[in-house]
Amino acid sequence: MKLDKLHSFAATIVRAIDPELTVDQSDENSYEYADMLVRLNLRDDEDFGFMRHLREVHLCVFADDYSPMLWTILHEVGHAQTEDDFDEDEYAEGLNTKLALACVPPAELRQNVMLQDKYFDTAEEWLATEWAIDYVREHSARCKRWSRILESYR
Numbered sequence: 001m002k003l004d005k006l007h008s009f010a011a012t013i014v015r016a017i018d019p020e021l022t023v024d025q026s027d028e029n030s031y032e033y034a035d036m037l038v039r040l041n042l043r044d045d046e047d048f049g050f051m052r053h054l055r056e057v058h059l060c061v062f063a064d065d066y067s068p069m070l071w072t073i074l075h076e077v078g079h080a081q082t083e084d085d086f087d088e089d090e091y092a093e094g095l096n097t098k099l100a101l102a103c104v105p106p107a108e109l110r111q112n113v114m115l116q117d118k119y120f121d122t123a124e125e126w127l128a129t130e131w132a133i134d135y136v137r138e139h140s141a142r143c144k145r146w147s148r149i150l151e152s153y154r
C-alpha cells in the first residue's frame with residue numbers, strides 16, 4: 001500500500017528531526033503539544049493556501065523546489081520546535097482567530113486568500129513556517145532527497 005509506505009516514510013522524517021515526536025494519520029494536518037504528536041493527512045494535498053502563503057507572504061523563493069508534503073511535515077514538526085517562542089497573549093490572539101475561522105465553511109476558506117493569511121499569520125503558525133524554511137535552508141540536500149522519496153509514494 002502506497003499510503004502505508006508514505007506514512008512510514010513521513011514518520012521516518014519526523015523522527016530523524018526530532019526523535020521525541022510520534023506520527024499518526026488523520027483527516028487534517030496538526031500538531032498536539034500535550035502528546036507531542038504530529039497528525040498528517042497523507043491522502044491529499046489540500047493545504048488551504050499554505051504553499052501560496054509560503055511563496056507570497058514568507059517570500060520563500062525555494063518553496064517549489066520541495067514537495068508540498070515535505071513542507072507540511074516540516075511545518076508540523078516546526079510547531080514542536082517553536083512551542084516556547086510565543087507568549088500567552090499571542091497564543092490567545094491566535095486561538096481567537098482560529099476559533100473564528102473554524103466557523104468558515106471549508107469551500108469558502110479554499111477560495112478566500114485573506115482568511116487563509118489570517119490563519120497562517122497567527123504567531124503560532126508563522127513561527128512553525130519560519131522554522132520549516134530555516135530547516136530547509138540549512139538541510140537542503142537531505143530535504144531534496146526526502147522530497148523525491150515522498151513524491152515517489154504518491
Ligand SMILES: [Zn+2]
Nearest residue numbers: 075079125128
Ligand atoms: Zn500549523
